[in-house]
Amino acid sequence: NAGVTQTPKFQVLKTGQSMTLQCAQDMNHNSMYWYRQDPGMGLRLIYYSASEGTTDKGEVPNGYNVSRLNKREFSLRLESAAPSQTSVYFCASSGWDPQTYNEQFFGPGTRLTVL
Amino acid sequence: GDSVTQMEGPVTLSEEAFLTINCTYTATGYPSLFWYVQYPGEGLQLLLKATKADDKGSNKGFEATYRKETTSFHLEKGSVQVSDSAVYFCALKTGANNLFFGTGTRLTVIP
Numbered sequence: 001n002a003g004v005t006q007t008p009k010f011q012v013l014k015t016g017q018s019m020t021l022q023c024a025q026d027m028n029h030n031s032m033y034w035y036r037q038d039p040g041m042g043l044r045l046i047y048y049s050a051s052e053g054t055t056d057k058g059e060v061p062n063g064y065n066v067s068r069l070n071k072r073e074f075s076l077r078l079e080s081a082a083p084s085q086t087s088v089y090f091c092a093s094s095g096w097d098p099q100t101y102n103e104q105f106f107g108p109g110t111r112l113t114v115l
Numbered sequence: 116g117d118s119v120t121q122m123e124g125p126v127t128l129s130e131e132a133f134l135t136i137n138c139t140y141t142a143t144g145y146p147s148l149f150w151y152v153q154y155p156g157e158g159l160q161l162l163l164k165a166t167k168a169d170d171k172g173s174n175k176g177f178e179a180t181y182r183k184e185t186t187s188f189h190l191e192k193g194s195v196q197v198s199d200s201a202v203y204f205c206a207l208k209t210g211a212n213n214l215f216f217g218t219g220t221r222l223t224v225i226p
Contacts (some may be wrong), residue, residue: 004158009152020140021181040216040218042119042204042216042217042218042219043159043204044216045213048213058213071226090158090159092159102147102149102164102166102208103149103161103164104161104214105161106151106158106159106160107158108156108157108158109157109158
């Protein structure tokens with residue numbers, strides 16, 4: 001049981017380049033999330049997917065797109081990276097199990113630097 | 116809107132000292148409250164939670180009580196260890212999907 005996995009762990013991009021961050025979970029969770037973590041600002045929600053086939057904007061969606069490929073996978077795409085997108089990105093998932101209801105499970109993060 | 120205000124760090128304590136990290140919240144409705152912990156180089160892990168007023172969450176010697184009258188959820192531990200060094204995040208959840216996080220408090224415990 002790997003939980004939530006993210007690839008890559010580290011990435012350096014030049015301004016204007018594109019890339020996709022991958023996330024997968026093996027807990028049969030319905031909901032998945034993408035956050036960014038910046039110093040002094042905690043975590044902020046970029047996009048979330050309440051269930052397979054649906055996606056919704058969070059607090060800071062500009063400059064990002066997402067795809068809920070299937071129940072397991074939720075990817076985040078930067079079409080034209082900007083230095084302001086330098087951050088640590090976390091994927092999370094949550095389900096309806098009564099034992100863990102309301103709990104989000106986080107991946108290890110992707111550290112992205114945009115030059 | 117919903118928000119969490121968390122005690123600013125960093126906090127440095129000696130081993131076996133008492134820890135308090137303050138957290139207050141603003142929310143419509145009846146939020147669930149959480150403390151998450153992030154160890155160096157890792158993602159966030161749920162430390163404890165409380166889903167209604169007066170509930171006490173506890174785990175690994177840490178405790179926090181959901182105080183509706185003071186809109187607070189302060190984290191406490193009676194005797195910290197070096198292994199408790201991490202960043203601690205207070206968070207709340209009102210709707211179905213979104214967690215609102217505080218800015219995090221870095222704790223360093225020295226032997």
